[in-house]
Amino acid sequence: MGDIVKSRQGKTASKGGVYGQFESLLAKADIEINGSRSWDLQLHDKRFIPRLLTQGNLALGEAYMAGYWDARRLDEFFFRILRHGVDREISPRQVIVDALRARLFNLQSLSRAFQVAQRHYDLGNDIYEAMLDSRLTYTCGYWKTAANLEQAQIDKLDLVCKKMQLRPGMKVLDIGCGWGSFMGYAAEHYGVECVGVTVSQEQADWAKQQYAGLPLEFRLQDYREVDGQFDRVISLGMFEHVGRKNHRQFMEVARRCLKDNGLLLLHTIGKNRRRSTPDAWIDRYIFPNGDLPSVGQIGDAADNLFVTEDLHNFGADYDKTLMAWHRNFELAWPEKLSAQFDTPFYRMWRYYLLSCAGAFRARDIQLWQWVFSPWGELGGHRRIS
Template identity: 65%
Template sequence: MAVNTSTRLRPQRHGSGLDPLMQDLLERADIRVNGDRPWDIQLHADNAPERALAYGNLGLGEAYMDGDWDVEQLDEFFYRLLRSGIQEQFQPLRLIFHSLRARLLNLQSLRRARQVGEAHYDLGNDFYEAMLDRRMTYTSGYWRNADNLDDAQGAKLDLICRKLALQSGMRVLDIGCGWGSFMEYAAEHYGVECVGLTISQEQVRLGSERCQGLPVEFRFQDYRELDETFDRVVGIGILEHVGRKNHRTFMETVHRCLSDDGLCMLHTIGKNKRVAAPDPWLDKYIFRNGDLPALVQISDAAEDLAVIEDLHNFGADYDHTLMAWHRNFEAAWPRFRDRYGDRFYRMWRYYLLSCAGMFRARQVQLWQLVLSKRGLVGGYRRVS
């Protein structure tokens, strides 16, 4: 979204209403106020920086949604902001309750788990069809040998199938199956039977249509309610919704449902620090009750239940995926403007591009873990 340069204000050190602390922090990230570079911030309201100082990313994001500031390349703005580390210099007091709430309460209980499905995944199947790849895969692609979104997502799905050593006739559980892209691919290319769990009614409806004729079953069901045996278990983008209070329960479910000689593959975004609280803006507007796991939290939850056979980090690929989603979103937006409105447009643009900047700055990671129940005799052979 281009910035109207004719309305830019000239930056001033004093008398502009800009907090000197905020000005100094931005300069450390090589971001200028009302500058002429595509990552420079253009202020339309003097109180926008103060909202960020008071409420962190929640205040910054809401000010953007209100039109109080703009940046031509929002992804590059966030990359520079986060790579500089200035966000670690202050912790707004008003967000302490948000942090404590995430630590002390189970925000992903069975009763609350379906909230994100209703608020996010049920936005509209046609909306996600326009933004995602042709298989409707709502997790990062694998860009090692790909130059477009469809190929990157196909490469990711095949990578998972090979890591799981799928064979025809196997029964596979997909926890958090989305619209069924993995199940569809695995059934078509590897001849397996799949059961997928989701907490989105819209995903069940469209996924069932897309997988018609394949040995694929969609269930509107929480993972905690399942007690069946499968040859393989996969979770692609589910741990981000499980929550720290439920990591152990999730691993117990995997252990209960996985055959003794089976394999589990978990594909998840992760945070660098165990103590980090969920981002307040993303929690309020995008992924309600989301909680990224740290690697040590996954390891702790798996203790005595599983052996981690393999760990693969390709977090930088999520940057490419988010930018591809953003291009599709911008191209399709005229079809959805009347339905969702301009505030939604700014919210969604902020979501996609700020997250791209986070992955580019390596503030968050993307891990694939392969687990077995007791360790594979002879070891696990790495697949890439």
């Protein structure tokens, strides 16, 4: 592995070879191996390093799950990695494989639609009840004036209602309704009726029980099978599962279900580059078949179907949301969750929450709310934020 030199902390480290490449890449982000700062990488086992240079974040994440390395502040570690573009200096074979898969296959086909629920959303409601707000709102909060997670989620739900100009008696379709937080809030505070679709049995069962008595219908159904006519269509945090080969079909379904004088709100995480590939670790362990859209891809999908009335980016708020979820997860782990999940799961979930927080902090990924109308609102759409 080359010559042995002393690091700044007086510990031995290999100079040259793959270890040296790894050390040099980290240095570009001001990260040291076995350094004393909270974002420095503490190396326990260097066997994963050669694999890192061929599999990128897949190898890095699996090595963290196995306990081969640590950082006291994973969020700050990833903020520095992404802010300095270190991830783009590695061109692992895994990226090429993933790019070909995304190009050649429809990884979000109807036959695969329920896989993400089986892997992620149906883990059991205990973990989400411990981590999220009281309504189980599993999307970015709106922190403009909020001081805590509960208020940030209320403010986000109310923001959506106001952007949609909801009025009593309206019928609303929620594509990817999750545990029904928007539908419950909109029915209680704006007097609307809602139909929600989800691919998660756990979500549908919880929502039906939680909101019994309200004019809400929850369907275990893929979005492509939705029918009916609605005054408003909303989708909060589901478009990330649609996939580039299906973006147009999603918009066609939304247009088919939306009355001519209606509005569509699309709330989605997005990427800065059109030509990118899904993260291999996130795909394998957290959200199988996920595919973040770009502004251009969403624009292409809406072409000649909708007028873009408004585009609102509050991606920096997802950093705060994820850090709040992480705090709740850590607090709940010893007494509520550790009996159900093992240590690799604990490390996997921390890696998920904190690496994503770092990515939003670095502005590597975004959170957009789009407002669309079929023909354009006469006089323009009043911006609410």
